[in-house]
Amino acid sequence: MAMTISDEAYRALEEAVGEENACREPAMLDSYCWQPFLNMSTDLWVQRPIAVVLPGSAEEVQEVVRVCNAHGLKFKALSTGWGAHNGPTYDNVVQIDLRRMNRIIDIDEKNMIAVVEPYVCGGELQAEVWKHGLNTHIVGAGPHCSPLAGATSMHGCGNDSIYMSTSSRNLLGVEWVLPNGEMLHLGTPGSDAGWFCGDGPGPSLRGIVRGTSGAFGGFGVFTKAALKLFNWPGPDEIDSEGLILDSTGGLPDCSLFYNCQFSREEDFIEAAYRIGEAEIGYMFVRMVTSEFVLLLMPHLFKKLVKHRAIMDLLDKTMAYPFMILLVGSTERELKYQEEMLNQIVRDCGGMAMKFNNIPPAANLMGMNLLRCTIFGTVFRSGNMFATNLDGNEALTTQTDWCSTMEKAKKRYIQSGGLLDDGSDNPYMITYENNLFGHCETIYLYDQRNPEHLESLEPLGFDTTLAAIEQCNVPLAAFEPVTRTAMSPLAGNFNRWQKEISLAFDPNGVSDTGLYTDEKEPDPEKIPAEKMEHFEWLKARFGRKG
Amino acid sequence: MSVADYREDMQGCVRCSSCKWVPFNHMKSHRFSGNCPAISRFNFHSYSGSGRMNMGLSVLEGRSELSEKVSEVVYSCQMCGACDTACKSYREIIDITEVLLELRAECVESGQLMVEHMMTLDALKRENNMLGEPKAERGAWAAGLDLKDINKEKVDVMLHVGCRFSYDPELRGSIRRAVRLLREAGLDVGTAGAEESCCGGRAFELGYRGEARNFADDMAARVKASGARYLLTPCSDGFAAFNYLYPLMGIELEAEPVHMVQLLDILISDGKLTLENPLDMRVTYHDPCHLGRMSEPYLGGWKGDKRDRLRSQSRTGRFGIYEEPRRVLGAVPGLELVEMERIKEYSWCCGAGGGVYDAFPEFATWTARERLEEATTTGASAIVTACPWCERVFTDAVGENGFEIKILDVVDVVARAVGLEEEE
Ligand SMILES: Cc1cc2nc3c(=O)[nH]c(=O)nc-3n(C[C@H](O)[C@H](O)[C@H](O)COP(=O)(O)OP(=O)(O)OC[C@H]3O[C@@H](n4cnc5c(N)ncnc54)[C@H](O)[C@@H]3O)c2cc1C
Numbered sequence: 001m002a003m004t005i006s007d008e009a010y011r012a013l014e015e016a017v018g019e020e021n022a023c024r025e026p027a028m029l030d031s032y033c034w035q036p037f038l039n040m041s042t043d044l045w046v047q048r049p050i051a052v053v054l055p056g057s058a059e060e061v062q063e064v065v066r067v068c069n070a071h072g073l074k075f076k077a078l079s080t081g082w083g084a085h086n087g088p089t090y091d092n093v094v095q096i097d098l099r100r101m102n103r104i105i106d107i108d109e110k111n112m113i114a115v116v117e118p119y120v121c122g123g124e125l126q127a128e129v130w131k132h133g134l135n136t137h138i139v140g141a142g143p144h145c146s147p148l149a150g151a152t153s154m155h156g157c158g159n160d161s162i163y164m165s166t167s168s169r170n171l172l173g174v175e176w177v178l179p180n181g182e183m184l185h186l187g188t189p190g191s192d193a194g195w196f197c198g199d200g201p202g203p204s205l206r207g208i209v210r211g212t213s214g215a216f217g218g219f220g221v222f223t224k225a226a227l228k229l230f231n232w233p234g235p236d237e238i239d240s241e242g243l244i245l246d247s248t249g250g251l252p253d254c255s256l257f258y259n260c261q262f263s264r265e266e267d268f269i270e271a272a273y274r275i276g277e278a279e280i281g282y283m284f285v286r287m288v289t290s291e292f293v294l295l296l297m298p299h300l301f302k303k304l305v306k307h308r309a310i311m312d313l314l315d316k317t318m319a320y321p322f323m324i325l326l327v328g329s330t331e332r333e334l335k336y337q338e339e340m341l342n343q344i345v346r347d348c349g350g351m352a353m354k355f356n357n358i359p360p361a362a363n364l365m366g367m368n369l370l371r372c373t374i375f376g377t378v379f380r381s382g383n384m385f386a387t388n389l390d391g392n393e394a395l396t397t398q399t400d401w402c403s404t405m406e407k408a409k410k411r412y413i414q415s416g417g418l419l420d421d422g423s424d425n426p427y428m429i430t431y432e433n434n435l436f437g438h439c440e441t442i443y444l445y446d447q448r449n450p451e452h453l454e455s456l457e458p459l460g461f462d463t464t465l466a467a468i469e470q471c472n473v474p475l476a477a478f479e480p481v482t483r484t485a486m487s488p489l490a491g492n493f494n495r496w497q498k499e500i501s502l503a504f505d506p507n508g509v510s511d512t513g514l515y516t517d518e519k520e521p522d523p524e525k526i527p528a529e530k531m532e533h534f535e536w537l538k539a540r541f542g543r544k545g
Numbered sequence: 546m547s548v549a550d551y552r553e554d555m556q557g558c559v560r561c562s563s564c565k566w567v568p569f570n571h572m573k574s575h576r577f578s579g580n581c582p583a584i585s586r587f588n589f590h591s592y593s594g595s596g597r598m599n600m601g602l603s604v605l606e607g608r609s610e611l612s613e614k615v616s617e618v619v620y621s622c623q624m625c626g627a628c629d630t631a632c633k634s635y636r637e638i639i640d641i642t643e644v645l646l647e648l649r650a651e652c653v654e655s656g657q658l659m660v661e662h663m664m665t666l667d668a669l670k671r672e673n674n675m676l677g678e679p680k681a682e683r684g685a686w687a688a689g690l691d692l693k694d695i696n697k698e699k700v701d702v703m704l705h706v707g708c709r710f711s712y713d714p715e716l717r718g719s720i721r722r723a724v725r726l727l728r729e730a731g732l733d734v735g736t737a738g739a740e741e742s743c744c745g746g747r748a749f750e751l752g753y754r755g756e757a758r759n760f761a762d763d764m765a766a767r768v769k770a771s772g773a774r775y776l777l778t779p780c781s782d783g784f785a786a787f788n789y790l791y792p793l794m795g796i797e798l799e800a801e802p803v804h805m806v807q808l809l810d811i812l813i814s815d816g817k818l819t820l821e822n823p824l825d826m827r828v829t830y831h832d833p834c835h836l837g838r839m840s841e842p843y844l845g846g847w848k849g850d851k852r853d854r855l856r857s858q859s860r861t862g863r864f865g866i867y868e869e870p871r872r873v874l875g876a877v878p879g880l881e882l883v884e885m886e887r888i889k890e891y892s893w894c895c896g897a898g899g900g901v902y903d904a905f906p907e908f909a910t911w912t913a914r915e916r917l918e919e920a921t922t923t924g925a926s927a928i929v930t931a932c933p934w935c936e937r938v939f940t941d942a943v944g945e946n947g948f949e950i951k952i953l954d955v956v957d958v959v960a961r962a963v964g965l966e967e968e969e
Contacts, residue, residue, distance in 0.1 A: 023589055027615045030603035031589070031596035037559055044556075045608070054588050080562050081590065099588045104575055123569040124578045143569040144562050240570050243634035243861060243890075247570055299855060367570035376635040379559055383638060383852060446852075448556045 003091050005050040009071035013053050013094065016063035021054040021100070028052070032081070032095055036384055039084035040460050040479070042453040046087025049076070049095035056100040058175060058183065058223035065221065066181040068094055068509045076511040077221040079118040079146035085154065085216045085478060089513025096221060105224060106195070107132055112229040113172060115195050118148045118222065123371055127237075135232035137164035138372040140427065152222040154214040157392075157438045159372060161431045162276075162284040163327075164230045166392070166438075168210055172198045175224035176209065179505035187226075195226035208500060212392060216478050218515025219501065233329040240367045244374060245296065250362040251355075255282070256326040256338055257365045261318035262350040268320030269395050271348040275324070276434025278344065280337040282327035283369065286428035289321060290314040291442075294421060295374070296364075298381040305422045315423045318351070320399075322428075325369060382419045382444030386456065388463045390439050391473035392431065398439035401472060402426045405441035408462045412443075417455030419444040457525050465530065468537050480519035485534065487518070489541050494518065546846075548605055548647045553851070554639045555602040564594035564628035564641065567891040577886040577919050580627040582894055582912040591618050594628025594641040601648050616657035619648050621908060624750045624899030625834035630862030630890045637859040638851040642839075643793075649752030661904040662751050670756065673742035674708040683711050684738030690724050693735030695771040700735035703773035703800060705764075707780025708743050709933035715940060716933050721968065722960040723779055723805055729963060730817035732808075734777060737767055746786025749794065751900045761786075761796045769799045779805035779956065781932035782898070784866075785835035792843035804836060806931045806955050810869040813876050813959075820962035823879030828958070829925040830870055830882060831916060831939075832892035833932035838862030862890035870931055870955050877962040883923040885916075893919065895935035902938060913942035920950055927951040929958055 005013075005024055014022045023029065029048050036044040050073070055061045061077075068075045077096040078086040088095065102119035109132040114125060123143030125136045139150045139158045147167065150156045152174060156167025164170070173195035174186040186209065188194050190202025198206045209219070233254045240249025251257055262268040268286075275281055290311055294301045304310050326341065328334025345352040355361040368374035378385050388408070390401040406424035413420050421444045430437035443459075445452035460474070464482050467474035468489060474482055487494035498516045505512075523531060566572065567580045579585040583592040590596040597619065603609045622645065629641040652658065668677030686706065693700050710720040727734055745760025768776055776798060778784050787802035812818045841864045847854050867889045874882045887893040896902070896912025917939060920928040928950055930936060939952045 021588070025612065025614045027600040027603050027609035027612065028589055028591040028596075028618065030609055031591035031599040034558065034599040034602065035560055036556075037561075045603075052589065082561055097588070097590065099590075120575065121566070121578075123566065123572045124575040127572045127578070128575050142561075143572070144566070237573055242570075243568055243630075243863065244570070245635075245856060246863070249570070298852065371569050371572075373569045373635070376561065376563070379561075380636045380638075380852070383557055384559060447559075448553055 003050060005073070006071070009067065009073060010051060012067040012071065013051055013064060016067055017053045017055050017060050021056070022051060024051045032097070033087060035084040035087050036447040037083040038386065040456045042450065044447060046084050047089060047091060047093070049088050049093050052095045052097055054097050054100045058177060061096065061177045061221050061223055062181050062183060064094065064096055065177055065179065065509065069181060069507050074509050074511045076217045078217065079149035080121060080144055082141065082144060085514055088511055089517065090511055093511050101223065104128060107134070109134065111196055113196055113226050114229055115173070115224060115226045116148050117224055118146055120147065121145060122147050126371060129229055130232055130234065131236045133232055134229040135164065136227065136229055137161070137167060137170055139167060140372065140375055140429065142373060142376055143371050147227055148222060148225045151225055151227055152210060152214065154216055157429055157431070159283040159285045159369065159429055161429050162434060163282045165432050168212070168214070170228040171206060172196055172226035172228060174198065174206070174209065174222060174226070177221040177223055179220045179510045180507070212473070213477055216514035218510050218512040220504065220510060231329065233327065238367055238370070244368055244377060247366065247368055248363050249366045250359065251366045254327055254329070254334065256334060257323070257355040257362065257369070258326070258341060258352050259321060259323050259355065260345045260350050260352045262320040262348065263318055264349070265320055265399050267348045267350060268322070269399070271344050271350055272322065272395055272430060272434050274344045274348070275341065276430070278340045279433055280326060280340050281324050283325035284322060284430050284434065286320070286322045286426055288315045288423050288426065289318065290422050291425050294381050294425070295377040301381060301422070305420050311422045378442065381421070382446055384447040385442050385444050387427065387440035387442050389473060389477070390467070392436055392438050393472070395430065395434070395437050397470070397472065398428050398437050401439055401470065402441050404466050404470060405463070408466055409441070409443045409459065412455045412459055416451055418452060419446065461521060461526050461530060465533060465537065468541065478514040480513065480517045481521050484518040484520060485538065488538060546647060548601055548644070548651050551640070551644045551647055552602070552605060554644050555598040555605070557638045557851070558595050558598050560595055562593070562595065563631045563634065566631065567887055568631055568634040571891050573886045577893070580631055580887065580891055580893065582625070582896060582908070582915070583622045585915070586908060586911055587621060592621060594632065594645070597622070597648060598641065598644050601644060611651065611655050611657055613657060616652045616659070619652055620659050620662070620900060620904055622899055623834070623894045623896060623901050623912065625894035626838045626862060627834070627891065627894065629860070630838050633859060633861040637854050637856055640860070646750065646752070649750065650754055651752070653752035653754070659900070659904045662900050665900070665903050666748065666751070666753055666756060669743055669748060674712065675743055675747055676708055676712050678712040680742070681739055683741055684736065686711055686717050686720055687724070687736060687738065690721065692724065693733060695735040695737050695767070695773070696740055698735065699772035701773060702732065702734040702775045702777050703768060703771045704734040704736045705741060705744065705776060705778045705780070705783055706736065707778060707783045707933065709937060710779055711741065713933060713937060716936055718968070719936070719954040719956050720779060722965060723956040725965055726809070726818065726956065726960055726963060729965065730812040732812070735771065740767070744783045744786045746782055746790050747900065749786070749790050758794060761791055761794055765796050765798055773800045776800040776802050777805065777808060778802065779931070779933070781833040781836035781840070782934055785839040788840045788842045804866055804931070806836070806870045806873060807866060809955065809959055810873050813873060818959065818963055820877050820959065822962050822964045824877055824958065824962055825879045826927060827881045827883055827925045828874065828927045828929045828953070829885050829920050829923045830874060831885070831895065831920070831928050831930040831935060832867060832889055833930055833935050834892065834894050834898060836931055837865035837867060837892055838890045840865050865890060873955055873959060874929060877958060880958070883925055885919045885923055887919065895930070895932070895938050897934040897938040902934070909938050910942045910945060913938045914946055917942055917946070917948045917950060921948065925950065927953050929953045929955055931955045
């Protein structure tokens with residue numbers, strides 16, 4: 001439980017944001033603590049903040065940060081706040097909920113840039129930029145997420161990454177409230193030259209603000225960001241009726257949806273690289289057939305999963321499928337893309353199925369895919385899922401990672417620690433013309449089942465061990481135990497991260513729990529032989545100093 | 546049932562925030578992307594469907610107390626059901642609306658009450674209506690209409706007018722026109738006159754279970770005694786109570802609930818009402834929450850793990866009354882119906898429901914204002930709806946904020962198209 005905030009500090013917060021935008025009522029604070037997603041502990045409540053504030057402007061954020069500095073408190077910002085990584089990791093943290101900062105400051109059609117505040121969600125931004133013939137990258141988590149948060153603070157990949165890349169690469173100018181309360185504009189806004197570039201003229205600190213994963217709220221507050229937009233030759237709006245599963249609306253004329261299947265890994269990879277070389281494709285995702293059953297028909301899946309032969313039929317006969325959306329600005333361009341795709345798939349020994357003319361499939365893949373709403377259905381089978389992440393790497397690494405992780409999770413499935421999800425369940429997407437990619441293997445559990453919760457930490461540790469062995473990045477790279485393990489193996493990155501953090505945050509007011517903090521694994525939870533193996537790996541691959 | 550019975554629903558929340566927005570496939574703009582008035586107005590997560598469940602779980606687990614402030618948050622909600630629909634857009638395991646109803650019952654049980662609601666309940670017990678008006682005057686709206694009296698004779702269609710239409714002088718014209726339209730179509734209906742009393746739905750929504758049950762039992766008995774096959778109501782709150790809350794309470798009605806717009810739709814398509822007078826108007830239609838998603842029938846309590854529940858076994862909001870009013874308006878010659886962005890199962894609430902009109906009038910008008918702004922962007926000269934509570938709060942908000950838009954009931958539009966003469 002959190003300590004309580006002094007009246008003096010609370011009054012200062014109220015002054016910063018206005019009385020109605022500050023709160024310290026325990027039950028209301030607890031509404032910020034229920035965070036089952038990416039929560040690897042058995043208690044799904046994260047640390048309670050001592051207060052929550054709702055600033056309405058960057059200036060108010062600065063005021064809040066100054067109050068924290070003056071009163072020896074820490075702070076942690078959230079945008080939409082989905083996942084345990086939003087929670088405080090100390091007992092004196094003021095949670096900065098950025099919900100009131102939800103303006104789209106500018107859509108610069110000519111330069112293909114949007115400037116947004118943190119609480120603009122992906123769905124909102126997409127709805128607006130479509131009206132300008134533009135599109136915005138939406139992370140795989142879905143349109144609920146904040147494009148600013150993805151770009152500045154955490155991960156950033158999605159189905160459209162083949163065309164629109166990953167969030168960190170789309171980050172241009174940034175407005176940043178530093179941990180000491182000062183305001184810094186990165187890139188062109190730093191020299192009053194508009195928002196079009198993240199690297200100047202003006203301070204170029206994008207590589208400091210975030211690397212691959214981001215600082216998870218441990219490094220000040222990002223209050224505005226300019227994001228790169230992309231071409232969208234489709235309609236301003238797609239009228240669709242129904243909820244996700246009975247969605248209508250179909251695919252817009254500018255698009256074609258294909259599901260392509262390969263039975264051999266090397267053919268799949270070859271096809272993926274050639275698609276990249278041909279510079280075609282708007283969305284590209286590898287998911288196995290049974291995964292669709294799992295997402296869309298969980299009741300049927302529950303029955304099927306008991307029949308190995310059926311699961312094999314679904315997953316092993318055509319083990320390497322991908323779905324691809326082609327979008328063309330003209331009919332001719334679309335036709336070219338279609339012909340290229342068909343030729344590549346044919347050359348690589350695969351099979352291509354077009355969905356446009358099958359209305360139920362086209363309906364399901366229309367808005368659900370374009371707005372990335374369909375992936376929420378992953379919660380239907382188990383109630384909760386988690387993933388093992390890998391680094392952004394060559395495509396072959398991704399498929400290797402899937403087999404490793406399938407083995408790792410199988411042990412837990414067999415002992416009842418996870419739900420049987422039948423296969424490796426990859427979520428593999430590719431970046432920037434398939435030059436490199438990213439893969440997660442999904443596993444399912446029920447957050448209401450204590451046995452399942454008990455599995456999460458040991459499985460997470462197995463993932464870390466596997467990742468070290470394969471020179472990869474585990475999901476919980478942001479988590480202190482994993483960071484402790486990974487840092488010596490990767491140039492002692494955390495030592496430098498700490499130095500940087502300290503330079504910007506002399507009073508230590510940012511909650512750095514998921515950014516630079518370190519923690520040794522808990523021997524109570526991790527069996528001795530795994531700890532030994534871990535020590536051995538560290539000794540073998542690690543660097544001291 | 547109790548809050549504890551919904552522990553698994555509350556634990557099932559993954560905190561995705563879907564409950565704060567219209568289902569994403571329907572999002573058409575940044576301006577009108579929200580679906581929940583409370584989170585849109587007050588912003589703390591606790592004001593959302595998810596946040597309320599998180600608070601409920603916290604209280605249930607003894608982590609925090611059901612304080613006065615918590616109760617205020619719980620009641621700052623129109624019980625419009627938008628969060629439930631948005632959550633169900635992708636999964637079926639949580640019945641947020643039912644959790645919210647239980648939280649309110651818990652507030653009443655533990656004495657964390659809103660003073661305004663206590664006054665409403667006092668009035669309800671004293672005068673049998675939500676407005677505190679004298680019960681003897683309940684049937685006054687029907688003066689001169691010569692309606693059948695169900696206390697004296699059996700009827701096929703029993704008309705339950707509801708508290709707001711019975712007493713609100715500004716809305717009286719609409720309900721009288723409705724009866725005259727039915728006459729025009731050759732349909733005779735009966736009412737209980739001064740004996741009619743509140744359906745009890747609002748009391749249930751406020752958490753006053755005992756009182757709600759008394760009124761609901763009474764209603765069921767009156768329906769039975771009337772011999773009616775159909776229970777007709779122009780009140781969307783009442784309609785939702787009959788379809789959803791009564792079965793939830795375990796109360797069976799011996800007549801089929803029918804909303805006035807459903808009946809008008811049938812009478813028009815059967816040629817019993819002829820819409821001859823062209824109306825050169827551009828209108829937009831506001832789906833009342835309680836006619837739409839909240840009126841979707843209760844499908845029975847689910848025993849066991851809700852992951853085993855099929856989609857067809859959970860209320861998603863998709864099966865409310867949406868097409869009938871649109872068909873009726875579409876049948877009016879000359880009338881152009883333009884849609885707002887948030888419609889049907891993801892319609893934005895008018896602001897009046899769930900006791901908000903009584904306890905938080907400013908919040909009610911704020912919500913109504915949001916809707917009127919949305920209506921105004923369509924270029925419509927009138928917002929048409931089918932619920933007296935929506936009409937009331939819209940009328941208040943129009944007056945206070947200088948909107949140019951007119952507020953009409955579907956009945957008013959049909960009456961004009963039929964050429965019904967205005968009463969003196
Ligand atoms: C179910 C699920 C699936 C996911 N799948 C993907 C995926 O496919 N691809 C992918 O890239 N990511 C994925 N993620 C992670 C996701 O990228 C981020 O959660 C999301 O992009 C960030 O948006 P948000 O509004 O949810 O941010 P939040 O959840 O609000 O914040 C994310 C992190 O950033 C910090 N933060 C947020 N805003 C600010 C700010 N303005 N200033 C400083 N710190 C801030 C928070 O403290 C937190 O640590 C997934 C997450 C979930 C919950």
